[in-house]
Amino acid sequence: MFHIKTTILVFLVFTVYAYPQAHYGYDLWLGYEKIGNPNLLKEYKDLTKAIYFEDGSDVLNAAKKELITGMEKMLGSTLNFKETPNTNYTLLIAKAATIDPALTKKLSANFYEVGSEGFVLKSVIHRGKKLIVLAANEDIGILYGVFRLLNLMQQQKDLRNITLIEYPKINLRMLNHWDNLDRTVERGYAGYSLWNWHKLPEYIDQRYLDYARANASIGINAVSLTNVNANSHILTPMYLEKVSALANVFRPYGIKVYLTARFSAPMEIGGLKTADPLDADVRQWWNDKVNEIYALIPDFGGFLVKANSEGQPGPQNYGRNHVDGANMLAQALQPHNGLVIWRAFVYSEHDPEDRAKQAYSEFVPFDGQFSDNVLIQTKNGAIDFQPREPFHPMFGAMPNTQLMMEFQITQEYLGFSTHLVFLPQLYKEVLDSDTYSKGKGSTVAKVVDGSLDRNKISGMAGVSNIGNDLNWTGHPFAQANWYGFGRLAWDPYISAETIADEWLKATYSNDPNFVDPVKKMMLISREAVVNYMNPLGLHHIFDTGHHYGPGPWVHDLSRPEWNPTYYHKADAKGIGFNRSHSGSNATGQYATEVAKTFNDPKTCPEEYLLWFHHLPWDYTLKNGLNLWDGMALKYQEGVDQVEEMIETWNKARPYITHEEYQEVQMLLKIQLKEAQWWRNACLLYFQTYSQKALPAGVEKSTKSLEYYQSLKFPFAPGIRPQWD
Template structure:
């Protein structure tokens, strides 16, 4: 296989670990009874993995052996005395959870993996292999784990011509031309990878796509993919273009209150479910960036979402209605728009509707404060939308470990129901007692040999999945797991690399958007710097709209003297944000327009501090390069070289960001660069 193809599942040979003996003992006699496809997959995975890691071909029996050393089975298949031992654990584990436990059975220690359902067994087996890849001991293990979030979903922004909107790792995996007959091995490997981290839903098509995916010809192809994904516990969703009844039907309107429109969608749902009985539902972008929606007919988001929800309800499907509404008319602060439009609808959506909200109020910037909608709609399940693909984060060229960003958002306290009302508790539904919960990530996967373009961007797919399973995991834990599985368990590798991953997120913020700056990217592609762009027809398309630099200072005033976006946050956070002294400096210019001489906490002026941050970002990339150089012994040559080349580009471009932004902002500040900031070189 090409380097990196196996992702975090290389199952490298274990030759000198202290646990080797333990592992050979545990895997001497394995029983994994049951005939379902899902269990068959679990057996195949075990066989493959153990053979690679331990060398000797294991024998996984499909029957309950008399004396297994490793027994893997759903609770109902276990002998009564073992059932008793896992009863309590499994009562907490739900449909998808599992238990991995070292127990005494017939006077012998055995390892038991059990679950309530087959998918729990598959997840349990993947976790067992995950821990083995990290060389962990099972001698004392007693682990119960289950997902804290119901829908753990990837959103593909894939078009039917196989281009991917904001995709930087090749073309779409979905080969529509050859489907449904031809099943590419990559569909299977993709499903395996997702199942290994607990992802259980995917929407296949771009939220900006046309309606063709809902025509019978494409639905046959979707069915083929759904059939591949099903035994891996993955449900398929599709994007539903609101104007579909006109575009692929014969109606003259898509008005959600029109009986013919309702009937059209109900028939469409029936048709889909006749092919895909466990179809997940629709993901909808409506009345945003020019997409059609209910507002075109004088209706609102509730009318639109509920009409679709009605069509899916008899089949058990969900509507995921996006809150990224960004109208082509509204001239008020763009950061306020989603909250303004949606919060009044709290409690009005049907119970199979989730409202999917981006992590921040603008658009996947390297850093944003959390979206004020979180916690502000207690009667509506809000689903998180993170971006895994790096639209504003250097595409698949820059190394940025995103779990650090996700963690920052999930840990943020909204104060909506008093202290401790973190975004994680809103998303997992526990704070506001939601019946359903979800987290989506816009996928960074394409048909590049290593799936994600940058070899290290695989960590972002992995990390997203782990956080969707458990939003309370720390980014450090995730980094360590991923590094151990993907590359090496040697401490000389793990220590420095963990630090490098963790710091990489702050590095990119420093050299692109320090101190709360945002959206100063060159427009359209969003790759390099473009803070000077000001001539686009709509104000909020222009970076100048966001930084507002002038002779006096820089920043977006979102306090009561400005757009008053801070009003959308709960107290005491709101007051804290309103005062530049108490506003966290990482969000300073997001919420405030301040003079170039404004004093930062470290005593530097704003101008100096900003310049130094840009420099720090560049320095951090230099450090990454130095660290990576040392890692040669632990990484295969191909990947080592690839990352090395990519880091060189990242360094060049970090300098580009620093120089471009500082030279441009200097035309306003008219101040010298502080000492230590590399002299920008005009190119």
């Protein structure tokens, strides 16, 4: 019937399946793959043979819906809920106050320890029957407990003898969205803003709900919707109605909404002639505005404020200070239990002082002067979200101030959303740092969770990496940074490894042949990026404005501290910023024990070496190499590490779908290319000073320094046109 063809027919059908119906990462860590192990499946099914789930509030309804979604997908069967309390249940989910007191006692000696957000998840024998009970004081504890229960099942944990008493160590677990009202996102690399302001308040995008679910699943309970480089329009009635619609979606998931307050709003939208915080009309305007907001959003969280920082207006415009500004807003919010989150990210081009010292100098004198409902939000380091910075000296230095941590989840200085970098490693390094402010063991974590100084309110914020990309975060592994931030805000003492383990199992697979090597890859990834971008304490040598790629040669920007040359200070003699007591004495802002360590290059941890010291090119490192050779080999090591990551991922291929494999593989290839770019550009440039040959083992660039200097990226993502 056919003309016989002599070529061999290779049929696609045997290798290619139909187009995948995957969600391309949309489901995040809440995909709830069906349990494959039949014994475990049976165990879990027995556990859920009969469920009592306390009914009531919107929060409990949301929790129940989550339980159904998660369990039915993992078990592949319909759950069996019982309505009356006299059945033989196997899983009981209820608030402690509604449970038989005899049973409550078996759950916890003192139920109050779990507080308003915690829960107890425990297998108990009660009246001769083995049960699993999830109990909490408040509805939100039930929701968090349901998510934890599902998460344990995703990890295929044995639940038969479980005892879990959990509560968050930090009160405010917050995402900061740097989202503009035109839907661009400052330093956003995952598409447009989630917030479709144009269609709000009527149109509720399904993503708002799925965003709230994802946040609640990791304990995030606060979100600031708008860019800290704020626009007053968000406080106009038209926008507040839209904000209210979002707050309504988030409320059942225990999430409060915050807004960024532009300090000059009373002038811009209020028609006043001043925004002086001590002016009576200004104070009245803010009082009225706050009352207007709470009439719409009774559980509104409060304001996040960037004032007198990088051109943003603030109290200093009127000869007032941060305390005047923050407390003025705090007074307006206080009757509603609202908070002011005042950012400490300040530095001035008019101040010749080392930029790393300025925030401390400006804020520490105010210790103890801020109102009870003010938190001072401080970046993890004293410069700006670099791949590595020593902890910010303000931590430990303001015992009478509620200091809130600000981490960056979006990868402004860490390869955007193209580089695989597991940030919980960075977060943990900071949280575990010892401030020595009350002696050894005074870790940053203890400052942040309030335990060191007995703060009333504690908080941790993460600058969001979320956009409207199908997979939310651009890079699938960047989901792990959102996840990890949430987990650490809940408990800053859990390890990065635990987080990686949980996330991989919930997202990809439980197979140890997949989990173990890929977890190792994640754990090495942050050190890799430090190595190929900013080894040995180098920092802020990024290209201008967009911060994409290397620009250590940039020296002609209008503000001195915007130039990379300000930070590395390379010259014929050596490289590094002398911040020791013989230099800017930034070390003097730390506790004596810390300062002593940092002051001496011999005791200073080498990862901070050039942060604190300007050293000659032939300075001898701990490994015996001279500084130039050591630096060059660090750059090479970063590139090598990315190559190892690629190898690891290639071996992970059998355990995941083709699409999952391919997506990360493509991104790793970009990462490798860019790691090489960093190594080549930085070494070629620094070589013009060191005048030394590359040591053995470091690949030579095939391109010239001039080539790298000629590269321009006018449309790099994450910046707004006016910044070009």
